[in-house]
Structures are given as C-alpha cells and as structure tokens.
Amino acid sequence: xxIPKADSALASLVxxxxxxxxxxxxxxxxxxxxxxxxxxxxPLDRLLGGGLPRGRIVELAGEGMGATALALSIAAHSTRxxxxxxxxxxxxxxxxxxxxxxxxxxxxxxxxxxxxxxxxARAADxxxxxxxxxxxxxxxxxxxxxRALAQGAWVRLARxxxxxxxxxxxxxxxxxxxxxxxxxxxxxxRAKARFSGRGPGRLFEGVELRCRLARNKLGLAPDEVDLSxxxxxxxxxxxxxxxxGALRFGGKR
Amino acid sequence: xxxxxxxxxxxxxxxxxxxxxxxxGEAVAVARGEGARASVVAVSxxxxxxxxxxxxxxxxxxxxxxxxxxxxEDPAVLEAAREAVLDAAAAVAPKVEEVRPGLVxxxxxxxxxxxxxDRGLASALLSAARxxxxxxxxxxxxxxxxxxxxxxxxxxxxxxxxxxxRAFLAPLPIEALGAEPALVETLARWGVATAGALAALPEHGxxxxxxxxxxxxxxxxxxxxxxxxxxxxxPVVFEEGCDLDHEITAMEGLLFLLRPALERLTxxxxxxxxxxxxxxxxxxxxxxxxxxxxxxxxxxxxDVPTLLALCRSILERRPPDAPVRGVxxxxxxAGARIEQLRLFGLPTVSPDRLATVVAKVAxxxxxxxxxxxxxxxxxxxxxxxxxxxxxPPAEEEAAxxxxxxxxxxxxxxxxLPAEVRMASGLPQAxxxxxxxxxxxxxxxxxxxxxxxxxAPVRRDGFDVELSDGAxxxxxxxxxxxQWFLLGRYD
Numbered sequence: 001x002x003i004p005k006a007d008s009a010l011a012s013l014v015x016x017x018x019x020x021x022x023x024x025x026x027x028x029x030x031x032x033x034x035x036x037x038x039x040x041x042x043p044l045d046r047l048l049g050g051g052l053p054r055g056r057i058v059e060l061a062g063e064g065m066g067a068t069a070l071a072l073s074i075a076a077h078s079t080r081x082x083x084x085x086x087x088x089x090x091x092x093x094x095x096x097x098x099x100x101x102x103x104x105x106x107x108x109x110x111x112x113x114x115x116x117x118x119x120x121a122r123a124a125d126x127x128x129x130x131x132x133x134x135x136x137x138x139x140x141x142x143x144x145x146x147r148a149l150a151q152g153a154w155v156r157l158a159r160x161x162x163x164x165x166x167x168x169x170x171x172x173x174x175x176x177x178x179x180x181x182x183x184x185x186x187x188x189x190r191a192k193a194r195f196s197g198r199g200p201g202r203l204f205e206g207v208e209l210r211c212r213l214a215r216n217k218l219g220l221a222p223d224e225v226d227l228s229x230x231x232x233x234x235x236x237x238x239x240x241x242x243x244x245g246a247l248r249f250g251g252k253r
Numbered sequence: 254x255x256x257x258x259x260x261x262x263x264x265x266x267x268x269x270x271x272x273x274x275x276x277x278g279e280a281v282a283v284a285r286g287e288g289a290r291a292s293v294v295a296v297s298x299x300x301x302x303x304x305x306x307x308x309x310x311x312x313x314x315x316x317x318x319x320x321x322x323x324x325x326e327d328p329a330v331l332e333a334a335r336e337a338v339l340d341a342a343a344a345v346a347p348k349v350e351e352v353r354p355g356l357v358x359x360x361x362x363x364x365x366x367x368x369x370x371d372r373g374l375a376s377a378l379l380s381a382a383r384x385x386x387x388x389x390x391x392x393x394x395x396x397x398x399x400x401x402x403x404x405x406x407x408x409x410x411x412x413x414x415x416x417x418x419r420a421f422l423a424p425l426p427i428e429a430l431g432a433e434p435a436l437v438e439t440l441a442r443w444g445v446a447t448a449g450a451l452a453a454l455p456e457h458g459x460x461x462x463x464x465x466x467x468x469x470x471x472x473x474x475x476x477x478x479x480x481x482x483x484x485x486x487x488p489v490v491f492e493e494g495c496d497l498d499h500e501i502t503a504m505e506g507l508l509f510l511l512r513p514a515l516e517r518l519t520x521x522x523x524x525x526x527x528x529x530x531x532x533x534x535x536x537x538x539x540x541x542x543x544x545x546x547x548x549x550x551x552x553x554x555x556d557v558p559t560l561l562a563l564c565r566s567i568l569e570r571r572p573p574d575a576p577v578r579g580v581x582x583x584x585x586x587a588g589a590r591i592e593q594l595r596l597f598g599l600p601t602v603s604p605d606r607l608a609t610v611v612a613k614v615a616x617x618x619x620x621x622x623x624x625x626x627x628x629x630x631x632x633x634x635x636x637x638x639x640x641x642x643x644x645p646p647a648e649e650e651a652a653x654x655x656x657x658x659x660x661x662x663x664x665x666x667x668x669l670p671a672e673v674r675m676a677s678g679l680p681q682a683x684x685x686x687x688x689x690x691x692x693x694x695x696x697x698x699x700x701x702x703x704x705x706x707x708a709p710v711r712r713d714g715f716d717v718e719l720s721d722g723a724x725x726x727x728x729x730x731x732x733x734x735q736w737f738l739l740g741r742y743d
Binding site: 106 | 614626664
C-alpha cells in the first residue's frame with residue numbers, strides 16, 4: 001500500500017524540480033548544444049563530429065606547418081556556402097590572392113588588420129558580438145601570442161561566441177589562460193613537404209598534414225586525420241587572364 | 254486642407270539648454286550685443302520670476318538677479334536649434350514650411366492613419382521636438398494662419414475641429430490675427446476689438462476702407478484661410494557644436510564635449526531617417542585659426558560610442574597644435590540600407606546593424622585597416638586594395654565543388670631582407686631576421702616581370718625548404734640585386 005504513496009511523492013518531487021528548472025528534458029537543452037559548422041574537409045568533419053562547434057572557441061595549436069592553411073580552407077568553404085566570415089589578421093600575414101586561389105569568396109570576407117594583440121581581441125569580440133559572422137578567425141601577431149591574452153579576455157570571447165552562436169577559430173595555441181575557454185584543440189603536424197621533378201623544373205607540390213584532435217570538451221574521442229594541401233601558384237590567377245584553353249587575343253581555340 | 258504647426262518658444266534659450274542641459278532650472282539669460290549696448294534677448298522662468306525681462310541691459314539684469322547666469326548668443330548653436338525644429342517637423346510629415354525660426358508648418362494630408370488623427374499628429378510633433386531637446390507647442394487646424402495662431406496662443410496641444418475656425422478665432426483680439434498696428438487702431442476706433450466682431454462686418458466696402466490687408470484679415474476672421482503650404486527643401490548637412498568660455502588642451506575634455514554634440518547630431522539624423530556617413534571635426538583654436546579633421550566612417554551608422562571612438566582615433570593621430578576654443582561637428586547624411594530580413598535561411602543581421610559593427614571595429618583598428626580585400630589585376634601578392642565591406646546577403650548556397658585545399662602563404666609585410674649563399678647559381682643557405690638554415694629542397698626560379706611602364710618589378714621566385722623544417726617563398730629582386738623572404742608557407 002506504500003508504493004502508490006511513494007509514486008505520488010516521486011511524481012510531485014519531479015514536478016517541483018521541473019518547475020524550478022533543476023530537472024530538464026534533453027530536448028529542452030538542444031539549443032544549448034553545439035551545432036556543427038561544416039569545414040568543407042570531409043576527414044576533418046568526421047574528426048570533429050560534423051564540423052566546427054558553433055558557439056565555441058577552437059584553437060589550431062602546434063608549432064609546425066598547416067594551421068593557417070586549415071583556417072583558410074575552413075573560411076573559404078564558409079564563404080562559398082554563403083556565410084560571412086571575419087578574419088582578424090593581427091599578424092598582417094593574410095594573403096588575399098592566395099585566399100582567392102583557395103576558393104574564398106572575398107566579397108563575403110571582412111579583413112581587419114589590428115596593430116596589436118589587445119586590439120585584435122577587442123575587434124574579435126566586437127565581431128562575435130554582432131552575430132553577423134558565424135565564423136571569426138583570430139590570427140594573432142605570433143604563434144605563441146594567444147598565450148599573452150588575459151583569462152578575462154578569453155572568458156569574454158567564449159561568452160560572446162556562445163551567446164551569438166559564432167565559432168572563433170584561433171590560429172595558435174591559446175595556452176593555459178585560454179585552456180578553459182577553448183572547446184577543442186586541433187594540432188596540425190606536418191608529415192612532409194612534397195617536391196617533384198629534378199633540377200630547374202623541380203616543383204613544390206604541397207604538404208601532407210596529419211591533424212590531431214588533441215583535447216576537446218565535446219565528448220569526442222581523440223583521433224587524427226591525414227590531409228593533403230597543394231602549394232599555391234607562383235603566378236596566381238588574375239582577372240585579365242583568359243580561362244584555361246582560351247587564347248588571350250580572341251583567336252580560335 | 255489641414256495643417257500642423259510646431260512652435261518652439263524662446264528659441265535662443267532652448268538652444269542654450271540643448272547645449273548646456275545643466276542650466277535647466279537655473280536663472281539664465283541669453284545676451285546679445287557688445288559693450289554697453291549688450292542686452293538680454295531671452296530669459297529662463299527663474300530669471301523672469303526675479304524680474305529680468307528680455308530687452309533689459311546687462312547691468313540692470315544683474316542688479317535684479319545677482320545669481321543670474323549670463324551666456325552670449327552663439328549663432329551656430331541657435332542655427333542648430335533652428336534646424337532641429339525643422340528636423341522634428343520632418344520626422345512627422347514630409348512637407349515642411351518654415352515661417353520663422355522656431356515656427357514651422359506641416360502638411361497633414363494623408364497622415365491621419367499614420368499618426369492616428371489630428372491629435373496624434375500634434376502629439377507626434379511635440380514628441381519629435383522633445384527627442385531633440387526642445388519643448389514646444391503644437392496645433393492642427395484647417396488653414397496655415399489658424400494653425401499658427403492656435404500654436405502660438407495654445408497651451409501645449411491644440412486641435413481646431415474642421416469648420417470651427419471662425420468660432421475658435423472669434424474671442425481673440427485683432428492683434429492675434431497678425432494685423433498691422435495702424436489697422437488695429439483703425440478697427441479700435443470703429444469699436445471692433447475681437448476677431449468675432451471683425452467677422453460680423455459686411456464684406457461690401459471693407460476693401461475700399463481698409464485695403465487688401467483689411468480684406469485678408471476679414472477673410473481670416475471668417476475662418477477662410479486657403480493659403481497653400483510652400484514647402485522648403487531641407488538641408489542634408491547637419492552641424493552641431495559649441496564655443497567655450499575657456500580653452501581646452503586635454504583629450505578627455507574634448508571628448509567630453511564631443512559626446513553630447515554627437516548625441517544631438519545622431520538624434521537629428523534619426524529624425525530624418527539618415528545615418529552618419531562621415532564627419533568633419535572643426536576645432537576653433539586659440540588665439541586664432543582652426544583645425545579641420547575629416548573622420549572617415551567605414552559604414553553609415555548612428556552609434557554614438559562608435560562615432561566617438563572614431564573621433565578619438567583621429568584626435569590621437571592628429572592632435573590640435575593649440576588650445577581649443579570651440580568645437581563643431583558636421584555630419585554627412587547617408588541613407589541607411591533597408592533590407593527585408595528572411596524568415597528562413599541563414600541567420601543574418603540588418604544592414605544598419607552590420608554597418609554599426611563595421612564602424613565599431615574600424616574605430617578599434619583604424620578605418621584604413623578594415624574592409625573587403627580586392628586583389629588588383631597583377632601577379633604581385635602585395636597588390637591588394639581594401640574596399641568597403643558591403644557583402645551580398647548571407648544566403649545558404651549549395652556547397653560548391655569541393656576545391657582541393659591550398660596551402661596558405663603567410664606574407665611578411667614588408668618582405669624580410671635576406672642574405673643568400675649561392676652554389677651553382679642556386680640558393681644554398683638563407684639567413685634573415687629570425688630565419689636561418691640550409692636549403693634542403695628548392696623549386697624555381699619563377700620569373701615575374703611586371704609594371705615595365707610604371708613601377709617595374711623584376712624578380713625570380715623560389716620555394717625553398719630550409720633545414721629548420723619550414724618552406725619559404727624567397728625572391729631575388731633583379732633590379733636591385735637584393736634577396737627577400739616574401740612569406741612562409743603554413
């Protein structure tokens with residue numbers, strides 16, 4: 001006879017906890033779960049469970065080659081799929097011509113060049129807070145520069161990203177201060193540079209990268225993927241160049 | 254036809270209150286003239302209570318009210334207030350006529366549904382004026398003169414119902430109709446003291462006795478007022494500022510003055526539906542001369558903190574070389590881009606908000622360091638210009654054919670001068686600031702020869718893998734015989 005009484009007490013307890021929002025159903029939390037932003041690189045998407053987590057900070061750590069190439073490739077895919085992207089170029093190293101070669105729609109790219117790390121963080125914060133850019137790339141002055149950012153700045157950036165569902169991609173290691181703020185850390189590691197041919201006709205073809213998911217708060221298993229990047233052209237495409245196969249002066253093909 | 258009228262009484266004083274709101278409630282007088290001939294032109298209620306009247310000499314006014322705060326009339330401040338009255342009227346109706354400074358008429362045709370009738374329109378006029386820091390009176394009536402009389406003699410908000418103009422005017426004295434003193438005197442001799450008595454006179458013979466002015470007055474007293482509105486084209490240049498009693502040298506002091514000026518400016522722009530597309534900061538210097546500082550705004554905005562940050566940025570770059578005696582801000586009006594946001598598709602922001610964000614970031618990084626990159630028609634990586642960020646709408650597009658990922662070249666700006674040891678005509682070792690190593694692999698040379706007609710560039714490019722494990726782009730300038738590291742692959 002005591003069981004129905006216990007059931008009703010439990011039901012009442014559950015009801016009270018629901019009312020006080022201490023107990024919620026999984027579907028009620030769905031909007032707070034990170035939804036992925038596809039990177040355009042199928043192996044990387046698989047590694048990250050569908051893409052970059054929206055509303056989170058992802059760092060591209062590692063001392064080797066490939067961090068900028070990864071950021072560029074992801075940003076190019078975002079602009080190609082109609083999204084606006086902001087590139088905070090604290091290092092002043094961004095190459096728009098190379099970005100166009102990588103397939104970036106430059107009209108959808110906001111390129112800003114702050115003078116120092118402090119301005120870079122402030123600009124990134126303002127861009128995230130606008131809610132207009134699903135992806136903001138922060139490329140600080142030096143590879144180890146993000147470590148110099150105070151923890152307060154990281155917390156502010158993380159809160160802004162979460163509130164406005166933007167993904168902040170940091171080129172460089174966030175360090176101990178940013179450790180708490182970054183949701184995932186990707187470490188590109190160079191496998192080897194590819195050169196082909198011999199003598200004067202030798203070509204730099206690109207690099208083979210191994211990208212490792214070093215740590216994350218997304219519940220993903222640590223894993224790694226291999227990616228191949230080709231080298232950009234020495235003579236990038238210009239507007240006046242005829243399309244491949246066509247003659248410059250309108251001759252017959 | 255129905256007309257609305259907005260009247261801002263005591264305009265010189267209200268213009269002063271807009272600039273110095275701390276003087277509200279104080280005994281204040283605005284003075285005009287020089288030396289002994291200077292006199293008071295406007296007084297606050299507190300000063301009036303102390304017995305100070307417009308027209309009084311300064312000594313007399315100060316004797317009556319020793320705590321009186323005296324300010325000299327500033328033509329620029331008065332002009333800004335006059336234009337603010339026009340802006341307030343333009344916020345409510347598209348056709349505006351200025352009768353005199355502080356008194357404007359609007360055509361109410363077609364605005365009934367927008368503002369909820371005559372009372373709503375009059376209240377909208379008052380509310381628009383209040384937003385610009387001006388207290389006024391408003392009236393709506395059939396006829397320009399009747400609307401003016403109702404606003405001038407009303408208490409705050411007056412609506413003269415259709416067809417009741419004659420009844421409204423009847424108890425008013427003849428002077429209220431705007432009659433000449435000689436005509437008033439003539440009518441007084443006839444025993445006609447009110448508009449009602451004038452309206453009761455027969456029309457026959459009135460013109461021959463009183464002339465056309467008398468006939469016009471009689472028609473007005475009858476409630477027949479059919480003069481059309483003469484709308485004026487409103488200026489699209491907005492200026493605010495103030496002169497100072499003392500000189501300012503500190504940046505913070507200047508910004509303290511600029512913020513309220515920007516607030517007044519953006520409020521006026523908002524009234525007219527504009528945003529600020531650019532600013533001209535004019536500083537009057539002591540003892541003479543002025544400094545002109547153009548402030549570029551990356552995208553039209555009305556965000557005061559953003560505009561203030563831009564002003565701070567230009568003042569830090571080009572500080573005035575003398576103490577500042579006065580500040581003027583002129584805004585270039587730019588239309589806000591209107592766009593219907595979509596119900597489906599990617600979440601996006603309105604163009605106005607995007608413009609504000611762009612301007613805010615420009616205030617942080619500098620207006621020349623932000624935009625959409627556009628590579629020039631050239632083979633050189635450094636030939637890139639920045640354009641205003643004006644992106645196509647964010648729309649979900651089908652992912653294009655997945656392009657093979659391309660390695661990024663991190664450019665050194667400016668290129669790093671390098672020392673190169675050669676062997677068999679090819680680089681063998683490279684040394685530059687922070688870079689040292691033997692060449693492990695090499696590709697090139699790739700010759701670039703451009704700009705022969707203007708600024709010739711002749712260089713051989715190499716991709717070199719150094720013993721430090723990194724791959725660099727190395728260039729040999731054939732004109733100067735120098736080596737440079739252009740960038741590093743990453």
